[in-house]
Amino acid sequence: MVAIAKVYFSSSRAKREEESLVHKIKRIFREAELDSTISRGDVVAIKIHIGERYGHTYVRPKHVRAVVELVKELGASPFVTDTTGLDLTSSRGDALKCIEVATLNGLTNETVGAPIIIADGLKGLEGVKVKVNGLVLKEIYLPPVLAEADALISLAHVKGHPRTGLGGAIKNIAVGCVNKTTKALIHLKNPPYVKEDRCNGCGLCVKFCPKNAISIVNGKALIDHENCLLGCGCWSICPEGAISGFRERHRTQVEFGLAVADAAYGVVKYFTPSKVGFINLAYDITPHCD
Ligand code: SF4
Ligand code: SF4
Structure with a gap:
């Protein structure tokens, strides 16, 4: 009851x-x-x-x-x-x-x-x-x-x-x-993802990620979703807007x-x-x- x-x-x-x-x-x-x-x-x-x-x-x-x-x-x-x-x-x-x-x-x-x-x-x-x-x-x-x-x-x-x-x-x-x-x-309905066409491989997000969940593979950032804490804001520090932001992933x-x-x-x-x-x-x- x-x-x-x-x-x-x-x-x-x-x-x-x-x-x-x-x-x-x-x-x-x-x-x-x-x-x-x-x-x-x-x-x-x-x-x-x-x-x-x-x-x-x-x-x-x-x-x-x-x-x-x-x-x-x-x-x-x-x-x-x-x-x-x-x-x-x-x-x-x-x-x-x-x-x-x-x-x-x-x-x-x-x-x-x-x-x-x-x-x-x-x-x-x-x-x-x-x-x-x-x-x-x-x-x-x-x-x-x-x-x-x-x-x-x-x-x-x-x-x-x-x-x-x-x-x-x-x-x-x-x-x-x-x-x-x-x-x-x-x-958010899904974890952050990288838009490869925008990523220039600068590595800023790799340095920022507190969980070491991002690496550069073939010149592009790649997020390991198994390790991702979801909420730290790597999307905000990417100067190219290459990581999907808050608005794109709203529930x-x-x-x-x-x-x-x-x-x-x-x-x-x-x-x-x-x-x-x-x-x-x-x-x-x-x-x-x-
Ligand atoms: S900060 Fe942005 S442009 Fe730089 S590697 Fe990460 S996703 Fe790519
Ligand atoms: S949300 Fe956090 S843990 Fe996940 S990739 Fe971005 S900075 Fe790394």
Whole structure:
């Protein structure tokens, strides 16, 4: 039998201090019994999205801090987390860039009251395999840091999304709590391939590939798909546009939605439903993914 989740709602309007979002987040946390997901001594991952480098739509540090304080009150140790983006060359492609972006957006250890740890390592290449046997994904890879946490609180910023319509709790864990390979599997229908007519054999992609999955054969790049991690972004560094890019390999909208559901299922399955809680903050809602 499918258990329907109870959803609690509160407006963000406030006339008095006790009606502020900080207080409402704390009230909703308790009313929704999210404290039951956390035991004394647990290490608790609070999953946020750090936002974009030049954006201004993300969770406010004080709202993250409210959840951090609640977790600490329960005798547990919280850390605030996000994962690197697809493509190492992108603005959130590795952990160093992520910390830089988080800092630019005011999200620091000091402002949120807990360490900010990028969960999938320096480059987001590692992961712990979780079998899902879903409609699109057969397995997902959980970032190593998340895999060692005892409980997960998803603190999502709600946004519009060109492919799912809306992004919130499910997307925050499905795309946000997996490593680069799984992000690629969710978004892309096949691995990168080389367009031989464009490749001049310069070897830049060979030097870039962190898995040594590209070699030059007969003057052209060749990708060993058995070894390919799928999501590092070799297509972005090729000056000739000879490696198939993101847009050329997108999954259909339906497949994408199913893959998101498969990945979310895998994350909840790993933690078990009793150790996962969700809070959505619906403000500064953009029509596109932020
Ligand atoms: S970077 Fe591009 S042009 Fe150079 S070898 Fe790789 S695929 Fe070919
Ligand atoms: S070939 Fe695969 S492993 Fe190598 S950079 Fe490209 S996506 Fe990553």
